[in-house]
Amino acid sequence: MDKSNIPSYKDIESAHRKIAHNIHETPVITCSAINGLAGASLFFKCENFQKAGAFKFRGASNAVLSLSDEDARKGVATHSSGNHAAALALAAKLRGIPAYIAMPETAPAIKKKAVAGYGAKIRFCQPTVESREDTLQKIIEETGATFIHAYNDFNIISGQGTAVKELLNQVKDLDVIVAPVGGGGLLSGTAIWAKHFNPGIRVIAGEPEKADDAYRSFKTGVLQPAVPPGSMADGLLMPLSDLTFSIIREYVDEIVTVSEESIVGAMQLIWERMKIIAEPSSAVALAAVIKKKHELKKVRTGIILSGGNVDLKKLPF
């Protein structure tokens, strides 16, 4: 892979300057009850409070704001099961350009509602990679819109890296950073930034056992395809891309897989003890920390709570 396609910390800095007026600088929350239970010292970066309810708005804003005026006029397009679609829709709305979304009919109702609420044009498809790509291709042929991939994209990865940039400013002396991994955009941006400023920091990813393609790619050194959807962590079902895989192989220390049961348990801890709403994909990061609690005892650990978009009518409790 051509290394010039990989963002550096400078690209994350530049993304942050570009999107600073668009995004929220989200708060970092600690919870003594969860620290007590996990025997850890945890700092939660609350991207569930980000605009459009997830970190995805950072990357989407950077991608939209990086377009030339001429390209921007024709709009942006993507396929997404939810958070990236909502984020791109809002980022496009704020720039005053159209957004076209190919969305699986099976996406959670709250995510469909959010995308439509931001004024994007939705075209429904089947929940397969083929159907998503076919539908998207048709949209692009018809409109000339620029395709913004959810994570296999230089600007998206640079934008996602701004969350950990803020976190490391807000909390000093973190020893470990934990983020969930799906397609790998958040994890890539996180690892690039964290390792540049502190090569000794450990970057760990949490992934559902039932969507463990990143774990297997990481172990075997060969990019694995997505497994059939089986995890409740609906934001983590996509496979790594060649770009995110090459970044993760270079900068990430470990991928920890977690059971569905432990995802529900972690989510319940966050809801009951912190009184905030995090989606299952976010709880995966805490579940990974709990699985490794003997190693992380008293270690200062930052956790990226990636989003808070859940369908209240379909909770796993």
Add this chain to the structure above:
Amino acid sequence: MDKSNIPSYKDIESAHRKIAHNIHETPVITCSAINGLAGASLFFKCENFQKAGAFKFRGASNAVLSLSDEDARKGVATHSSGNHAAALALAAKLRGIPAYIAMPETAPAIKKKAVAGYGAKIRFCQPTVESREDTLQKIIEETGATFIHAYNDFNIISGQGTAVKELLNQVKDLDVIVAPVGGGGLLSGTAIWAKHFNPGIRVIAGEPEKADDAYRSFKTGVLQPAVPPGSMADGLLMPLSDLTFSIIREYVDEIVTVSEESIVGAMQLIWERMKIIAEPSSAVALAAVIKKKHELKKVRTGIILSGGNVDLKKLPF
């Protein structure tokens, strides 16, 4: 009623000095999406993030810290369906004294668990006023513990007033304060403080239609008994006391009743848009604001989100 039993703003100041090291100064959150929907300018004082998950910890801390060492040694006792019990249990634990709780068997599981988790001794009773009082009486005879009523208590009311004291420091120029009303402890402390510092501020209470005894007491001038439990807002089922009723008659401007449907709707808005967990009793305050939205247009309104203790297995969505 003897006016010397009514706390003044000085008693709230004194309570705040006493409890400041015990409590969290909770954050104030705004939400542009809810402001847009309600056509209002709302500032949410997040007592759902308070220790033990509700504002009740303020009053309970003040009551426990106001005891002489001799009385404290024998412990404190109360009857409560939940948040006051948990708050008193934690406040007692922090002072290192016993807490005895008479608790209805019907109380939400999460509240029973919290009380037991703070080390209090629970004795279960029937969910009637008589059974609660009988059980409590027996506890007091056996232990010599001091009874701390959930709201008909000078120190409790003074402690609850510290929430709005913080709020008016955190947000300038509020025109209206809205709090839920059950027994009236929070509303009383809120109204005493707010009216002392700004006689022009409007103090409004929200109350469930299905537990509207405070509304009817306020309208008729005669203290009404509790209605049979019918509202999901389980923190608001107790009647006013002579003490809280006399304060509310003097300082509160209006009590607004809200339907169960509107409570669910307000709760859903808070969960989905703010990504935080508020219990039904807290959502009552937002439901009251939404009911009065034509009057409160663009008015700077503070809302006390009283607590975040919900049973995730029994949600109304």
